[in-house]
Amino acid sequence: MRIPLFFLLLVNLSFSQKVNFETTVDDAFRKAKKENKLVFIEYYNEECTICKSIEPLFSNKEMADFYNKNFVSYKINTKGGLQGKDSLFMAETKIKFQGVPYFMFFDQNKNFIHYSGAKSDLDYLLNIGKTALNPEQRTGSLQAKYDAGDRTIKTLYAYTDVAQLYQDDELSNTISNQLFEVYPKQNLGTRQSYLILKNSVFSIDNGFFIYWYQNRSNLKDFEKGSKSGEEIKVLERIVLESIQKQKSNWDLIQIEKVKEYTIGLGLSKSGNDFLWEEEAQLLLKNNQHSEAILLMQSLLEESQNNLFSTLYITEIFLNFTLDKVTLQTILSELEKLTKQEMDVEQKADMYYQQLLCLKKLKEDKKLDELKKVATKFYSDHTLDITNLNKI
Incomplete structure (x- = not known):
């Protein structure tokens, strides 16, 4: 029995109306090698509100045509924790996301080349894919630029994000310190400076933190909507993270400085809430x-x-x-x-x-x-x- 041509066209059209996702991560990379394409992976959670809002866009014709043409696609669902080969794959990448959703891109040999946070916006999601296709713009180019001596604000700011992705605290702090060195000091009181503090600073020794702590009365009106008035929490987060990760290396002088920060930010009335055990041991020693x-x-x-x-x-x-x-x-x-x-x-x-x-x-x-x-x-x-x- 011959199948009518119009029926075949209808079937092919229906398949082209959505992004095609492979059933396993191994299948995705095998197909990518065969078709000489990059691999796109949506890292999501089926119960995540943003993830749910993105899902219908995978059935958008423009989205489907672009992603199916340029990528082999796969999904990693984090609900209930990573399982089986998905867990092994993420362990191999050494990438550690703190949330969802993210779009990740790899070459055929599983080398990580690009990633981005995602939101329910067609143009935004298309641009993520276009950037992944551009060797000069994608995330994977940042290390090469940095190693070649690129110390522009744009490169350093983006590269701190990559260092966080691998939870490389030493590299993150090194880059954020370099970022402060090249940043125009006359612009320290600006929203751009605040965004660098918020997204790229993780240590109380960083110049952006020191500046904004000393000028915390001006740390306002940068956030909008539900986060309005929460700018001071960025300084609190940096102090608490520094305590958690660095306290074992601090001497009494550093401990006193941090106690001052905790009092100044309202995290402690006396300064004794976070570091008294370390202080006691050093005093006795x-x-x-x-x-x-x-x-x-x-x-x-x-x-x-x-x-x-x-x-x-x-x-x-x-x-x-x-x-x-x-x-x-x-x-x-x-x-x-x-x-x-x-x-x-x-x-x-x-x-x-x-x-x-x-x-x-x-x-x-x-x-x-x-x-x-x-x-x-x-x-x-x-x-x-x-x-x-x-x-």
Whole structure:
């Protein structure tokens, strides 16, 4: 039976009305090699609102004709986490997106060449594809430009985005510092400077952060709509990220500077909320025992109504000191707790810390007396006395 020509044309037309997606990532790259095309991958989540709004555009004729002509397409759905070969593929790329949706492009050998965030706008999505086809404009050209010495604002700004994509903090900070070096200082108070701060700065040591912190009263009117008035949160984010990633490398001078930032930005009233453990260890390590005691007393004053916090604070100082005065101060603070109501675990912790203090102070008689009391308490409440016996 012969199929009418008009029917074949109708079928072909119906298929051309949508972007054709391969069923597996391996199929996509096999077909790309066969047809000598790039691979386009939509990285999305089927429950994402923006992703849902983009989906109908894949059935737009202009979109379908352009993407089917120039790319072999595939989708990676992140719902429920990456699975199987999709997970392995993303691990191989070393790309780590923080959200969805993104459009990614690869050559036939799985080399990453371009990416962009996506939105429900036909021209925008077409331009993403056109940029991916242009070797001079696509993301993959940025490293070559940078390595060749290109230090223009445009290249550096775009390249920080790529460094973030690979979560390369060292490279991100290096590029953002270079960006500040070449940026016209007379333009530091502009919206462009704010956008660089927002999108390309991740360290409190960067010049854009320092400028905007010092001029934070002017950090306003750059955001619109639902984000209006939230400019200060960019500085807060940079401080908190710096604490998370860099605190282990900081000395006491740097810690004091960061405490000033947390107070100035309203993240902390006293400055003791984020770095007190690191500060305590450094003070004790440097034999600055008087300063350590003052810090501990300040912390205990702030947490006087929180027994859990109090015991945690004394434990940290106890673990890092052999100084007699500091130990006596800790013992005195623990003694105050005996007058408070506490649960079994808290009282057991208090006994343990008291015993450890007495051991470090070499007060053997008091140690033996208290150990008998503590051992009975542990036994009465069927608690593990292994650590107690080590004292």
